Amino acid sequence: MELFVGVAGVDGVGDAGEIGASAAHREAPARFVEVALALPLFQTFTYAIDREPAHPLVPGTRVVVPFRSRRVVGICLGTRDEPPVRGTPKPILEVPDAQPVLDERLMALCQWMAEYYTVPLGVAVRAALPAALTGAAVPHPARKTQRVAELRGDVPSLLDRDRLFARAPRQREAYEHLESVGGRAPIELLIAQLHCAPSVVRALETRGLIAIVDQVLERDPFATRRTEMPSGHPPTAAQAAAIAALTSAKAGEVYLLHGVTGSGKTLVYIELLRRIVDERGQSAIVLVPEIALTPQTVDRFRAVFGDRVAVLHSALNDGERYDAWLALRAGTKRIAVGARSAVFAPLPDLGAIIVDEEHETTYKQGESPRYHARELAVVRARHAGAVAVLGSATPSLESWVNATSGKYRYLSLPQRVGGGQLPHVAVVDLRRRPGGSTDATARPGDPFSAVISEPLEAALRTTLGRGEQSILLLNRRGYAAFVQCAACGDVTVCPHCSITLTYHRAPDRLVCHYCQHHAPVEPRCARCGEATMRRRGLGTQQVERLITERFPTARVARMDVDTTSGKWAHADILDRVGRGEVDVLLGTQMIAKGLDFANVTLVGVVDADVGINLPDFRASERCFQLLCQVAGRAGRGPKGGRVFIQTRVPAHHAVRYAVSHDYTAFVTDELAGRRQPTYPPFVRLANVVFSGLAEAPTAALAERGADWVRRLAARDGMTGIEVVGPAPCPVERIKQRWRWHMLVKSEQAGPLTRLARYFVRRFPVPAAHGLRMAWDRDPVALL
Numbered sequence: 001m002e003l004f005v006g007v008a009g010v011d012g013v014g015d016a017g018e019i020g021a022s023a024a025h026r027e028a029p030a031r032f033v034e035v036a037l038a039l040p041l042f043q044t045f046t047y048a049i050d051r052e053p054a055h056p057l058v059p060g061t062r063v064v065v066p067f068r069s070r071r072v073v074g075i076c077l078g079t080r081d082e083p084p085v086r087g088t089p090k091p092i093l094e095v096p097d098a099q100p101v102l103d104e105r106l107m108a109l110c111q112w113m114a115e116y117y118t119v120p121l122g123v124a125v126r127a128a129l130p131a132a133l134t135g136a137a138v139p140h141p142a143r144k145t146q147r148v149a150e151l152r153g154d155v156p157s158l159l160d161r162d163r164l165f166a167r168a169p170r171q172r173e174a175y176e177h178l179e180s181v182g183g184r185a186p187i188e189l190l191i192a193q194l195h196c197a198p199s200v201v202r203a204l205e206t207r208g209l210i211a212i213v214d215q216v217l218e219r220d221p222f223a224t225r226r227t228e229m230p231s232g233h234p235p236t237a238a239q240a241a242a243i244a245a246l247t248s249a250k251a252g253e254v255y256l257l258h259g260v261t262g263s264g265k266t267l268v269y270i271e272l273l274r275r276i277v278d279e280r281g282q283s284a285i286v287l288v289p290e291i292a293l294t295p296q297t298v299d300r301f302r303a304v305f306g307d308r309v310a311v312l313h314s315a316l317n318d319g320e321r322y323d324a325w326l327a328l329r330a331g332t333k334r335i336a337v338g339a340r341s342a343v344f345a346p347l348p349d350l351g352a353i354i355v356d357e358e359h360e361t362t363y364k365q366g367e368s369p370r371y372h373a374r375e376l377a378v379v380r381a382r383h384a385g386a387v388a389v390l391g392s393a394t395p396s397l398e399s400w401v402n403a404t405s406g407k408y409r410y411l412s413l414p415q416r417v418g419g420g421q422l423p424h425v426a427v428v429d430l431r432r433r434p435g436g437s438t439d440a441t442a443r444p445g446d447p448f449s450a451v452i453s454e455p456l457e458a459a460l461r462t463t464l465g466r467g468e469q470s471i472l473l474l475n476r477r478g479y480a481a482f483v484q485c486a487a488c489g490d491v492t493v494c495p496h497c498s499i500t501l502t503y504h505r506a507p508d509r510l511v512c513h514y515c516q517h518h519a520p521v522e523p524r525c526a527r528c529g530e531a532t533m534r535r536r537g538l539g540t541q542q543v544e545r546l547i548t549e550r551f552p553t554a555r556v557a558r559m560d561v562d563t564t565s566g567k568w569a570h571a572d573i574l575d576r577v578g579r580g581e582v583d584v585l586l587g588t589q590m591i592a593k594g595l596d597f598a599n600v601t602l603v604g605v606v607d608a609d610v611g612i613n614l615p616d617f618r619a620s621e622r623c624f625q626l627l628c629q630v631a632g633r634a635g636r637g638p639k640g641g642r643v644f645i646q647t648r649v650p651a652h653h654a655v656r657y658a659v660s661h662d663y664t665a666f667v668t669d670e671l672a673g674r675r676q677p678t679y680p681p682f683v684r685l686a687n688v689v690f691s692g693l694a695e696a697p698t699a700a701l702a703e704r705g706a707d708w709v710r711r712l713a714a715r716d717g718m719t720g721i722e723v724v725g726p727a728p729c730p731v732e733r734i735k736q737r738w739r740w741h742m743l744v745k746s747e748q749a750g751p752l753t754r755l756a757r758y759f760v761r762r763f764p765v766p767a768a769h770g771l772r773m774a775w776d777r778d779p780v781a782l783l
């Protein structure tokens with residue numbers, strides 16, 4: 001766990017628009033205060049109150065205290081008169097705010113999180129508050145600007161380009177680089193990355209192909225985004241039934257809204273919010289997987305509720321985030337829309353929490369506290385007496401089981417709105433094709449048809465001919481998956497991670513997708529010295545190149561984590577698709593999240609098998625969800641749509657039931673597979689990862705950890721716990737750290753919490769070899 005100590009003393013924070021302390025609080029103050037600090041220590045700290053504090057010390061109030069000769073911000077847990085058993089408490093330094101920053105219910109949520117995920121309370125509290133309040137940052141930093149190059153106009157086709165840049169290859173390179181990073185990049189960065197002269201950029205500007213603008217480094221994209229007026233459709237019968245159920249929900253009830261892709265879940269959310277916010281005067285939270293990938297959904301809420309919506313997103317700086325937090329707490333904004341941390345929005349009188357695309361793994365935080373926002377949403381809704389709505393076309397198995405067992409209520413939107421049909425899905429069996437794979441190297445003469453089958457190619461051609469749009473999914477970025485020596489078989493791997501390096505083009509280099517290590521592409525094999533290095537496996541960059549070569553008039557946009565130079569580049573690409581400026585959108589799983597474009601009539605999955613065989617019990621579930629979701633992008637308008645899935649495993653249940661749009665059949669099969677050996681949702685699970693800079697001590701630590709847990713589990717009252725492992729993690733080494741793990745399975749939730757409470761606090765991790773242990777409860781991935 002990382003050590004974190006905030007620096008206190010931020011002027012003015014917390015004083016805006018607050019009520020004064022009531023006289024009752026001003027009577028004889030208690031002598032001691034118990035404080036939670038954001039430290040990796042499972043204890044709270046006692047401080048003395050040596051004079052009357054400026055503001056009342058009620059639980060949830062910030063206090064500035066000395067810690068190891070620093071000023072740090074902590075949270076008051078309560079006061080008392082008896083001194084601690086040991087030690088002489090130091091006096092507190094300051095009580096900066098008139099009002100607690102965490103009300104009773106948010107305090108209870110933090111307490112629940114600390115207990116369930118076994119983290120110190122201070123660490124849980126830090127996750128629940130904006131950085132400006134925990135003292136990690138200054139609230140209103142000066143805005144910096146930089147010179148940015150922005151593409152102007154349409155995406156030119158390959159033919160246009162050949163004309164445009166006939167005698168200017170450097171300009172073309174810069175232009176295409178800009179395009180591949182989402183249409184905008186800081187000039188300094190552009191010049192550095194391409195090693196080009198500033199005159200190249202100036203020439204592009206003179207020709208009107210780019211504009212050079214001053215851009216505020218951190219900007220709020222929603223401040224300038226325009227929204228279209230909502231279409232105001234009357235709800236369908238199924239939507240009306242769902243809305244009626246949700247608006248008459250009992251306090252704290254949880255609903256699973258299972259609606260096929262294009263069934264109009266957003267309208268249900270909006271109508272619920274109207275009742276909650278407009279009619280009852282309450283407030284609500286809407287969680288989305290990632291703001292920059294779902295600008296359309298966010299815009300729909302903004303279109304209806306205008307400036308009563310606070311959009312909490314990563315492009316906000318600490319000051320803006322804090323302003324939004326204040327507006328939510330004061331009630332001037334009634335709806336918080338955001339990614340997972342929006343579950344902590346300080347809304348009073350909460351009426352509903354909506355978790356859109358509840359199956360998405362982005363709801364799980366990857367670092368301490370490793371909370372799952374869907375779980376917190378359910379807990380918070382219970383505390384607040386609000387209704388929780390978990391929406392998805394492909395619910396997580398956990399939510400499905402909760403809904404079928406009656407723990408959650410089940411609502412279904414079984415059909416697309418307006419009589420629309422789910423698209424027809426055709427399977428292309430790659431085993432029946434010459435070459436038998438989507439590896440361009442398998443057919444040196446015709447790399448295109450090795451990657452895109454004849455039926456998919458024909459469909460692309462027809463779709464382009466009709467002026468309609470296509471989406472192509474390949475869940476692997478880069479150009480080639482790895483490079484291998486054809487003579488000795490050696491594969492180039494990352495020196496810091498046990499993972500192959502991915503070949504990237506433009507710029508030409510090998511990249512580690514775990515640690516970002518870069519290496520030049522060597523013509524000769526490091527092991528045998530032969531000049532026989534070959535690129536193998538397919539990535540999005542290669543598909544992009546093949547498509548632009550085969551369809552030179554098509555306007556192709558690529559979207560993956562490489563195509564971004566700013567946090568907002570992805571939303572920009574999606575906006576272009578929405579405006580009809582892109583014919584083919586190609587990308588990784590990023591393009592499968594909730595897009596609703598009526599003119600997309602074709603979806604092609606270039607290789608459905610990426611990830612299907614990962615050593616992770618959720619691999620099939622992920623694959624099924626991804627295939628269903630991406631297929632669901634097709635045929636959302638009156639023109640209909642169709643889908644091609646290229647695969648080598650057409651009989652795999654994840655593929656088979658995605659083809660037939662049969663969620664229930666998939667779940668039935670998949671659940672049967674989680675019984676033996678048992679995996680969630682039939683068992684509670686923690687993945688415990690031990691890591692260190694040397695292999696042997698890491699392995700030894702893992703062995704000791706597993707021994708400890710086995711002995712604890714053998715004690716009274718600890719029934720139904722099973723330890724699997726330890727063993728090296730599937731990815732054995734990341735960023736120079738060796739990694740081992742064990743799985744702790746428990747029939748019941750309670751014993752797992754109790755075991756963790758003891759184990760995580762007491763198990764000694766030596767301060768040598770950089771050894772660490774991470775307890776990840778309800779993990780979403782085991783890699």
Ligand code: ADP
Nearest residue numbers: 233234235236261262263264265266267417596
């Ligand atoms: P989902 O999230 O379930 O995939 P969306 O909420 O994106 O679906 O809705 C799909 C499309 O259907 C949107 O373009 C939306 O405007 C439209 N829509 C939703 N409800 C209705 C309705 N009752 N009548 C007509 N169109 C609707």
Ligand code: ZN
Nearest residue numbers: 494497512515
């Ligand atoms: Zn690496």
